Amino acid sequence: MYGQERIKPYGKDGDKREQVEEMFDNIAPTYDKLNHRLSWNIDKRWRRRAVDELKQYDPATILDVATGTGDFALQLAETLHPQEVVGADISEGMMAIGRQKVSAAGLDEIIRFQKEDCFQMSFPDGSFDAVTAAFGIRNFSDLDGGLCEMCRVLKPGGHLSVVELTTPRSFPMRQLFWLYSHTILPIYGKLVSKDKSAYRYLTATMEAFPQGEQMVGILKKAGFSEACFHRLTFGICTHYFATK
Numbered sequence: 001m002y003g004q005e006r007i008k009p010y011g012k013d014g015d016k017r018e019q020v021e022e023m024f025d026n027i028a029p030t031y032d033k034l035n036h037r038l039s040w041n042i043d044k045r046w047r048r049r050a051v052d053e054l055k056q057y058d059p060a061t062i063l064d065v066a067t068g069t070g071d072f073a074l075q076l077a078e079t080l081h082p083q084e085v086v087g088a089d090i091s092e093g094m095m096a097i098g099r100q101k102v103s104a105a106g107l108d109e110i111i112r113f114q115k116e117d118c119f120q121m122s123f124p125d126g127s128f129d130a131v132t133a134a135f136g137i138r139n140f141s142d143l144d145g146g147l148c149e150m151c152r153v154l155k156p157g158g159h160l161s162v163v164e165l166t167t168p169r170s171f172p173m174r175q176l177f178w179l180y181s182h183t184i185l186p187i188y189g190k191l192v193s194k195d196k197s198a199y200r201y202l203t204a205t206m207e208a209f210p211q212g213e214q215m216v217g218i219l220k221k222a223g224f225s226e227a228c229f230h231r232l233t234f235g236i237c238t239h240y241f242a243t244k
Contacts, residue, residue: 003208004138009201016141017090017117023201024068025093027193032069032097034192034199038185046237047072047134049230050161051079053241057159059129063088065118065150066136070098070111076132077110086128088116089136119145126155133162138209147222151244160224160242165206168235177236181206215240 008016009023024031035043050072054062060083064073067087077085089095095113102111116122119142131150140146150160168174181203189199210218212229215238219227224242231238 002143002210004205005141005143007201007204007208009197020139020141021090023195023198024089024091026195027198028069028091028093028097030193031094032071034189035071038188042233042236043135044071044075046163046232046239047075048079049232049239050132050134050163050241051075053161053239054080054130054132054159057130059159060084061128062086062130062132063123063128063150063153065089065131065133065146066139067098067113068094068134068136070095070101070113072132072134073098073111073113074101074105074107077107078105082110082129085111086123087111087113088118088121089113090115090117119149121149121153123153125152126158127153129155129158131158131160133164135163135165137162138164138205143210143218144222147219147224151223154244156244158244160219160240160244162240163232163237164209164240165202166209166211166231166235166238167207169231170235173234173236177234211238 009019062076062082062085064087067073067089070087073085073087087098092115098113102108131154168177185203186199190196216227216229219242224244227242229238229240
């Protein structure tokens with residue numbers, strides 16, 4: 001078991017999956033505003049990096065796992081012009097906001113949302129040309145199981161493109177980011193979202209999540225090949241790319 005799998009939003013008792021669903025339902029109304037403000041809108045650039053990696057492969061069908069409010073799904077549709085993007089998530093509250101954004105963008109015929117358990121998805125083997133995820137896989141209660149399932153629904157030769165928050169390695173960014181993530185982030189997150197636990201949980205999982213070379217090894221164990229990673233913005237975020 002990886003460190004972040006032991007961390008739950010609302011304490012030790014109860015199922016992590018259920019607590020994560022409850023947390024994201026709770027913070028859904030303020031999630032987008034907080035995400036963009038707390039990252040100084042750099043999160044949009046990180047997603048764009050993950051989308052750009054897929055351009056040369058021209059995927060027609062894309063699954064966006066842990067899609068949340070659909071920001072990544074929208075970028076995928078607007079940049080890559082696929083036939084279909086399916087956003088999968090356990091939080092109906094988050095996806096409800098995503099549906100509103102997709103409708104406003106006029107992309108209802110391209111993007112659809114579906115509630116899915118990421119460890120046992122309803123899609124047949126080899127359903128998608130690409131699978132993506134942004135800032136979601138560190139919430140998995142079983143990282144190995146979730147990645148294996150993402151590999152299962154990907155077509156042979158298909159690609160995985162993931163961005164995830166990580167902790168910087170070098171001085172002084174490591175120390176500055178620790179200070180920011182342990183003071184400003186949880187305090188501001190609590191004030192705006194009204195959920196006192198959510199942003200402390202997100203910081204804790206980010207610090208415990210496997211990074212860099214270790215994550216590449218985990219991806220290969222899940223069935224992916226040619227896995228690689230690139231640290232972005234001084235290591236605050238990492239982009240992982242792999243092939244089935």
